[in-house]
Amino acid sequence: MGKKIIIDPVTRIEGHLKVEVEIENKKVIDAKCSGMLYRGIEKILVGRDPLDACQITQRICGVCPIAHASASTLALDDAFGIKEKIPENGLLVRNLIHASNHIHNSILHFYHLTLLDFIDVSKVKKGISSEIDLVCKFLERDNYSPFIPRDDDFRLPEDINTRCLHNYIKALEIRRYAHQLLSIFGGKMPHQCGIVPGGVTQKVDAGKIENSIGKLKDIKEFVELYYFRDLKEIAKFYPEYFDIGSSYGNYLAYGVFPIKENGEVKKFQPSGVVYNIEKFEELNPDKITEHVVNSWYNGEIADPKYDSPDPDIYKDAYSWIKSPRYDDNVFEVGPVARLIVAYMKNQQPWKSEIDNILNEFKIDISKLNSVLGRHIARFIETKVLVNECINWILKIKSEEDFYIDFEIPENAEGIGLSEGARGAVGHWIIIKNKKIFHYQVISPTTWNASPRDKNGKYGPIERALIGTEINDEEKPVEILRIVRSFDPCLACSVQIIDNKKLNKKEFLIWE
Numbered sequence: 001m002g003k004k005i006i007i008d009p010v011t012r013i014e015g016h017l018k019v020e021v022e023i024e025n026k027k028v029i030d031a032k033c034s035g036m037l038y039r040g041i042e043k044i045l046v047g048r049d050p051l052d053a054c055q056i057t058q059r060i061c062g063v064c065p066i067a068h069a070s071a072s073t074l075a076l077d078d079a080f081g082i083k084e085k086i087p088e089n090g091l092l093v094r095n096l097i098h099a100s101n102h103i104h105n106s107i108l109h110f111y112h113l114t115l116l117d118f119i120d121v122s123k124v125k126k127g128i129s130s131e132i133d134l135v136c137k138f139l140e141r142d143n144y145s146p147f148i149p150r151d152d153d154f155r156l157p158e159d160i161n162t163r164c165l166h167n168y169i170k171a172l173e174i175r176r177y178a179h180q181l182l183s184i185f186g187g188k189m190p191h192q193c194g195i196v197p198g199g200v201t202q203k204v205d206a207g208k209i210e211n212s213i214g215k216l217k218d219i220k221e222f223v224e225l226y227y228f229r230d231l232k233e234i235a236k237f238y239p240e241y242f243d244i245g246s247s248y249g250n251y252l253a254y255g256v257f258p259i260k261e262n263g264e265v266k267k268f269q270p271s272g273v274v275y276n277i278e279k280f281e282e283l284n285p286d287k288i289t290e291h292v293v294n295s296w297y298n299g300e301i302a303d304p305k306y307d308s309p310d311p312d313i314y315k316d317a318y319s320w321i322k323s324p325r326y327d328d329n330v331f332e333v334g335p336v337a338r339l340i341v342a343y344m345k346n347q348q349p350w351k352s353e354i355d356n357i358l359n360e361f362k363i364d365i366s367k368l369n370s371v372l373g374r375h376i377a378r379f380i381e382t383k384v385l386v387n388e389c390i391n392w393i394l395k396i397k398s399e400e401d402f403y404i405d406f407e408i409p410e411n412a413e414g415i416g417l418s419e420g421a422r423g424a425v426g427h428w429i430i431i432k433n434k435k436i437f438h439y440q441v442i443s444p445t446t447w448n449a450s451p452r453d454k455n456g457k458y459g460p461i462e463r464a465l466i467g468t469e470i471n472d473e474e475k476p477v478e479i480l481r482i483v484r485s486f487d488p489c490l491a492c493s494v495q496i497i498d499n500k501k502l503n504k505k506e507f508l509i510w511e
Contacts (some may be wrong), residue, residue: 002029005476009036010483011112011149014063015490017449019461019483022472028169028479031458031465033449035321037490042308045439050076050431051409053439054196054197057427060441061489062190063108066101066182067420068441069195070256071096071427076197079414079431080406087401088260090199092392095257095268096212097186097194098418099385099392103219104178105421106335106382109487110227110375111171117481118234119164120154121147126227128162131169151477155237164233167226174222181215184208199403204376204396212393220386223379231379235361235372242363245371245482247464248330249276251337252447254283254426256419257388268388269350269419272341284327285415288426290442291323291453300454304428304440305415307399321490323450323459324442332460333423333447334486336368353384374485375393378421420444422487445488461486 002024010017016037022030041060045053055074058065073094077083086094121144126136156164179189185204186192194200210329235242255271271283290302290309294317297309302322309322331337342350343365357380358365367373409431416427423444430438450459458466461483470476 003473005470005473005479007476007479008034009486010480012484013488013490014061015445015488017483017488019465019479021465021476021479023473026470026473028465028468031462032318033321033451033459033483034319035445035449035490037320040231042439042441043060047202048436050079050429050434050436053427053429055191055193057441060443064101064105064420064422064489065190066098066186066192066195067418067425068427068443069192070098071418071425071441073195073197073416073427074418075414075416075427077414078416079412079429080197080409081412082198082404084265085404086199086258087404089204089257089396089398089400089402090404091260091265093185093200093204093390093402094195095259096389097182097192097200099257099389100178100182100185102390103223103382103385104175104182104420105487107171107175107178107223107227108380109378109421110169110231113487114375114481114484115164115168115230115234116147117151117477117484118154118238119156119161119168120151121165123154123158124162124165126135129166130437131166132162135140135165135171145208151475151480152322152472156233160233164230167230170222170226174219177215177219182211182213183217184215185311189365196260196403198406199353199401201403203398203402204246204393205398208214209393209396213390214242216386216390216393223382223386227379231375232361234375238372241371241481242367242373243370244468245323245374245464245485246369247332247460249366249369250274250329251277251340251426252326252331252333253282253338253341254417254419254424255341256338259392259435262327270345270347271344271417272345272446273331274337274340274344275329277340277369280341283417285426287327287415288442289325289328290446291325291450293317293323293454294451295319295322296320304426304442305413306430306438308438308440309385315364317437317451319449319451321446321449321451322442323453324447325453328455330450330457330460330463331447331455332486334374335381335421335423336374337423338419339377339380340365340368349384349388352379374487405479410434420489423447443489445490448486449488461488468494 186194255267257268
């Protein structure tokens with residue numbers, strides 16, 4: 001039996017993730033991802049007005065609430081029979097709200113969750129910029145708290161290291177611009193109030209258009225000049241991470257950003273599934289199930305349309321996260337999945353942009369299945385979305401409708417499939433007597449950080465860890481770089497109802 005390494009919690013992610021690996025001869029031979037957070041958001045919805053769903057499900061996460069607003073609203077549009085009737089202005093403004101959150105998340109992830117794995121904050125010097133001086137003030141007080149934990153594998157030359165740290169501070173300002181952009185159309189952030197069934201809550205006037213384009217130009221400059229350059233430097237000095245962190249090569253995307261073309265609604269980023277970066281299939285949501293063999297719930301397999309397994313804290317399991325599977329296979333979701341699906345469907349502008357960046361880094365598309373590949377995929381998305389947001393703004397016709405009226409049906413079912421920055425987000429709803437009877441959420445990290453399923457197949461992060469060589473077992477930075485490349489969000493990944501005996505709204509806390 002090999003040596004075990006347990007990292008609990010993994011830092012610089014959202015939520016409470018425990019990672020346990022077994023090592024022999026400095027190589028990972030087994031891995032477990034455990035979601036240690038117990039929640040009950042879906043239970044709160046049962047018995048409520050269906051219109052509450054969009055607002056309450058956003059509270060699943062303050063980092064990526066718009067993905068839940070989008071999926072929830074799509075589920076309600078479907079249940080209300082209006083999903084094909086949303087005005088074009090409504091779709092455009094929804095997309096602007098949603099894309100703003102994507103852009104924010106990608107910048108947050110690269111600069112404030114990931115970059116500290118590659119830059120050495122202790123090597124910066126005063127007098128270069130006010131941003132760097134601010135960091136130095138922290139360090140003079142031996143205050144490394146924003147920058148820990150730290151390792152020793154720092155390779156960037158001093159000037160590049162300093163520039164990246166400067167951009168780490170600058171990125172805080174750019175993230176604020178992205179939030180302001182979202183708030184122009186969504187009212188506020190986090191937990192916007194603009195996306196609703198039927199369209200959006202407010203019209204867009206010339207002032208909002210001018211203000212939003214100004215924000216986008218500032219974001220565009222940062223993304224194309226600084227984000228890209230910093231990413232290239234990391235790839236230059238850590239090239240082996242194109243070969244570290246590979247998972248199965250199976251990818252699933254629900255598609256996102258619906259737009260109208262020639263009277264038909266299509267998705268700017270398409271849906272689909274890809275096997276082994278080779279075989280493409282159209283998505284069939286009926287093939288989605290949730291395995292719970294290694295999760296603290298009763299049973300083995302659940303159907304999200306109808307099933308909500310009860311918790312079982314005494315079960316021989318290791319995670320609160322379930323194991324979503326598509327046609328009984330393991331799929332990675334997220335930016336790489338969205339890009340590979342778009343690439344396989346030959347959808348523009350994605351295919352051209354992907355080819356350009358692959359040529360720039362001198363890699364083929366298979367290398368996106370890696371730590372660096374996931375970072376490159378986020379950059380590609382961010383660059384394309386910033387430019388597309390400008391196009392969407394210019395298509396808005398202020399004098400036309402942004403919303404349509406609807407009636408809540410007595411009984412109905414709906415499904416809303418969308419994408420968060422971290423991957424596929426699905427919401428399922430059943431309405432009875434004009435109230436929510438059943439609600440189920442499957443979030444991106446539920447796919448990526450899933451435990452082993454009924455067939456013994458590892459989840460995507462677990463599979464990406466296996467085979468990794470660990471240079472220093474006391475500071476296993478390779479593990480952290482792999483896990484963070486997936487950008488886990490544990491608050492999103494665990495959505496469960498409480499046991500039937502707890503319908504007095506009591507909470508059972510596992511200890």
